[in-house]
Each structure stands twice: as structure tokens, then as C-alpha cells.
Amino acid sequence: MAPAEPPCELLDWDTRNFGFQIARVPSGRLDGESAAAVDRFCEERGVRCLYLLADDADAETARVAAEHGFRHVDLRSTIRHRLEAIPAPGPPPGNWRIRAGAEEDLNALGSISARSHRSSRFRFDPAFPPDRVDALYAAWVRRGLEDEAKSLLVVDLDGEPRGYQVLRPLDEDGTGALELLAIDEANRRQGVAIWLLSEALRRMKRAGATSVTTVIGARNVGSARVHQRLGFLTERVDSCYHRWDRRPPR
């Protein structure tokens, strides 16, 4: 008989970054029995924050999650572009350029990331220390540069980085994925994001992608609109929950 799957999975990277034990529910589903197993796991392992990502249509999981102290912290849409036609908006007026990111960009990009991603679940949930959330996004951008499988596109104005897009490598089926996208707040609403995003799509198509997916949070209406303008279509919707082992600090 195969050993039973553990009800939770410890997340080493998140745990190191935030300085306390973090885990997730890998199945994305809860019922009375599995929730009890989750509770036991968290108590035994000293889990302080537990993530759950569940199909938003799963009413039973939502009910059990609420009964077991989970809080709804975001609605996450997975969206896809089929790459059949990619709009080609031009750059905004000025000396703008899109290029591969470099080590010397990281300080400027870290500063942009610390002022961006305001609607993410980590910033929405006040129990996460803000400086460690900043560090999470800075590390995420850095991985775009240092992880050989990923790539980091930088958009600059007169040589100064003003935004970034992290690209994940293609899956075996030819699906590409876009990770973090941010534009410096001083340069938003000028068409920079849609220009950078369309260039990312073209590069992925040239690399052999047959479609590209990404994930956006429901609160990020501006990002949703940019992606919708380019032809991304919603594929699935999930609810993100967090559960803390005690009431989060206020």
C-alpha cells in the first residue's frame, strides 16, 4: 500500500524569506476529513501561515476553509494568449528601449518592485512584514536574471530602467509563461506596459511558444485591462486563502 500523501507541503523558500514556517495545501481541496489532517500537520510542524489555492467554484472547499480559519485574500485568474495575432503598439514618445536585463539593473528594479505589486496577496494580508514582501519581489526579479532557464526583459528610458517583465521557459507542450510585470509608477498610463508585454509575446512566439499564460489578481484592474487589450482570455479562476496559526498582528 502506497504511503498516504501528506496533507500539506512545507515551502522552504517562503519560510526562509519570511522567517517563519510556511506551507501550502497541495490538493487545493478541503473537506472535513482533510481539513482535520491539515490542522494536525500544521500543529505538528509549527506552520505559522498556510496557503490554499482552490477552484473558486468549489463551494465545499470555501465553506470548510472558512470554518477552519482560512481567510480569502485574492481571486487569481489564469489567462492565456494564443499568439495568433499579437497587437504591436509602438513605444511611447521619448528614448525608450526594451532589452535584456543585466546585473547592474537590479538595484533600480528592486526599487521599482518595492513600489509595485501593491494589490498582491502578500501586501493585502497585513500579517506579512512589508520589508520581507519587498524582499520577495526583489528576489523574484533577481531570479529572472540568475536562473538560466528564465529571462528578464527591462524597459528603459534614456538608459534608466523603468520596468521589467520576467519570462519563464517554455513547457514541453510549447506553452510559455509570463511572471512579474511592473512599470515604475512615474511612467504608468503611457503605454509602456502594453508595449513591453507585446514585445514579450513576440519574443516567446519567436522562441517557439504556441501560447502564453500568466496569472493576475482580481484587484489588479489596470493589469487586467492591459492584458485584455492584447487579446489574453481568462482560462480559470481560483481563490487564494491564507490561514495563520494565530490572529495576525495589526
Place this chain on the structure above:
Amino acid sequence: MVRSKPGDARAEAPCRLLEWDSEHFGFPIAEVTGGKLDQEVTPQIETWCREQGVRCLYLLADADDAPTALLAADHDFRVVDHRVIARRDLRGVKPAPDPEGFRVREATEADLPRIRKIAARSHGATRFYFDGRFPRERSDAMYEVWVRNGLTDERLQLNVAEADGELLGYHVIRRPGPDRAGNGVLLAVDDRHRGRGVDLGLMNVAAGWSISLGAESVTATMQGRSAGVIRMHERLGYLTESVHVWHHRWFD
């Protein structure tokens, strides 16, 4: 905001009773006025609801409002849906050709029995079903009422898609107002006829009707969990305009 305090006749109540919902579901239902919670108003809400015998309380909060979300969770509200409003710019949009394989026409009273059957099977993603505590037959009946309003309310129009004498789906739409914006109120396609473009055909006809009445845009209100419905609107060029969170709180 002025809030209710003992002896202050001018104070605004933190909630308001919803007569239609209460009568329809058969128990007192209210909503939080203003869509926000804070440390001051939340205990007032609790007291008000207990005094009024409220059984279910709705809260529609801005999705960005973290303090309200936190207080709501601490006070036994449950997230039951996200309300997504999207808008399509109709300026420069040319009327779409007539749909193939079915026709769209204005509904009549005679269509209502068949429309009711579709309605009862079509809105399961909404908060009333997701919540699990509203009687299912009353939720079904609520959508039947909405559809009937499409026939009786002068501000609305009810269209149906039909092929070979069979009703495939319906669409309730609101006439453009002074803001020159039409509004898609309720759309459903019989589950046996999904995947053949009935929804798209109904929406294209609605867009043409709205344009003929002077609309420059049309809005749609959708459930955040309805990926298929959102995708169809995205295909037509709708862009998200706002996102709010529906919470329900039950008093037992």
C-alpha cells in the same frame, strides 16, 4: 458618515433592510450601507441586525479594501462572490451579421415557461447558490422574476435565441440611460446548446440594439468565478472596470 447613536434621530443606520429580498426568501435580509467596515461601525452593525432580526446580511466591498476584508472575516462574514463590471466601447462598432443557425427576436409572454426552465439551470455560479444557505427553489424563482422583469419593465428588453421552434437562450438588457451606456443584465444559454455561439449572437444583437438607441458603450456585470462568461466578454472587447467582493453574514 453619520452613524446611528442612541438618541440621535438624524443618524444613518449602518444597514438597511432589503424588502424585496426579505419577502422573496421569506426571512429578513439586509445590507451594509456604504460597503465598508471599521472598528466603530462593526459592533453597531451587529447590534442593529440583532435588533431587526436580520438573518442574512450582505456586504459588497471594494476588492482593494483590506481593512474591511479583515474585519469581515473576523466577524463571520464569508466571501461568496466577486462582482466584476466590464465595459465595451461601442463607438465605431459596426453591427454584426445575423447569427447563423438560429435567430434572435424579442421575447413574448408565451416564451416565459420555456425561459423559466433555462433560468432554473443557468445561474448556479451566483452567490445565492454558492452560499449554500438560500433555499434553492427560491434562488431559481429569483432569476425567473428577473427574466419576467425583462418583459414588464420599460427600461429593459428581453431577447431570445430560437432555432426550429426551440428556445436556446435569453438575454435581458437595459436601455442606454443619460450616460449613453447600455447594460447586459442577465444572459443564459440552455446547457444543451452551449458551444454554438448562442451567447455571442445574443450579445451582438444586444450591442446593435444599444447602438441604435444611441449607446456609446455597454457594461456587463459578471461573477468573478464565471471564467467562461468573462472569456466571452473579453472576446468581444470588454475591459474590466471594477471588482468588488460579496460577503454574506448569517445570524443564527
